[in-house]
Amino acid sequence: MSKQNLALLILIILLALLPLTESRFYIFLGTDILIMGLFAVSLNLLLGYTGLVSFGQAAYFGIGAYTCALLMKKASLAFPFAFLAAGISGALGALIIGFFCIRLTQIYFSMLTLAFSQIVWAIVFKWNSLTGGDTGLIGINFPAYLDSNTRFYYFTLAVVVISLFILRKVVDSPFGRILTTIRENPERTEFIGINVKLFQLIAFMISGSFAAFSGALFGIFNHSLFPDLLYWPQSAEVLIMSLLGGMYNFFGPFVGAAIMLYMRMLVTSYTQYWPLIMGTILALLLFFFPGGIVGFLAKSRIFTRRAK
């Protein structure tokens, strides 16, 4: 077992032991970090690996959350099926939106992802009879076996660990390598015989699907859903998490999510100026650590040795 895998195993065991603290605060924060961490890693498949700056990742997060909740509430579907359906709906949403977005490049691509996510938001916001619109979706009957903070924490941990395991396999596969060549040089990739648009679309779907799983988890976590889940600041926040942690490292965005959520918890208990502090940190980071926190640590070899 490689050193990195050993470290991960230890980390998972520690995370599994977290509920033993019996602290509601840490269990709550831990669940939040796991969910947002998965969300950020799903975005990073596009951002860090494929070189596609998506400003509309909240759409898939929201699609996942609403699909899971609505199928249970309106169609009385059992939770496991509703949860799986959320992932599928995220992939389908990404297929439709991605089909149009990948036709454009760079800033135009980013703007189009933003536009589509706002369209999805507007639909959720206005479709009162289905989504509850602005008042949100409340009173979702999640299964009793998830109905305790600790149990839900373990469920989340399991989903996130499995998801990250799959995603890591994908980025380390030939498919993942081709994604990085697209990031580096789409024109050249085209002329080693790769259908670049197809690969981008597949990456979109994988990313959308895992974002939807994280969204579905978030819905259960919150016991209610609001259109805010899909509003653009949600997309911006997950983008910032990825940059903060480091987009050229698989776990970078996860670390970014953890740091950001922990700091927000800490700072907001002292002052209401969290956005100001966040902005300052981000500005400093972009100037001094363009590779994000994990990128910086990896470079200075503080706790990792460069992969050969």
Next chain:
Amino acid sequence: MLKVQNLKKSFDGFIATNGVSFSVQKGELVSIIGPNGAGKTTLFNLITGHIPLDEGTVSFKGIDTTRMAPHRICRLGMGRSFQRTNIFPRLTVFQNIQAALLAHKGKSLTFFKPVESFFREETREILERVALKEFAETTSGSLSYGFQKQLELGIALASEPELLLLDEPTAGMSAQETRQTIELIGRITKEKGLTLLFTEHDMEVVFSISQRILVLHQGRLIAEGTPEQVRNNPEVQKVYLGESR
């Protein structure tokens, strides 16, 4: 092997390619020369499908590729290098070649196997061929310009092309790098029995290795023939001397 007929392309009224027709036989070494702005790179981009053409047809190995997507043309067995170096800068030299092999050998849609295990031998072979073996683990973006060009050649070779299009393979190189690169290209095309179509600004290089030369000027083909014929063509002399004096 390659047949180009009456190609036309204009950009916002500027005519970059104006009725170019020529063909390349299997095993030939053909160069395209012409002053800056003559339309050499545009011509390449039209052939490889990177730019849609206005008029004319391109066929490769008897297959009509006029409106085919670049990745399909590549799969038919056409390789190319670009004038500005075109590699994957943040990947290592080894990974650059390996990626091209993954694409060529149809393994690019493999999702759950570690990429490290794929085509190690084949990658090393190509690295040896383009004399970059010692740089296998170097981040390719940090290589010198000449080495990057060599790597690009390696990427093109990985897809086992029958026809290789090289756009200014020695642009920006020192005299020594130019000589080495030309030797390398000459050796590889001979060993692999490749057909080669290339553009080049260095006349010495052109006349030393081409079997046939096409002269492009303001989007038109003004002369075609052996190095000897082209050298003595009065119109070519006028274009070139008029440019430089």
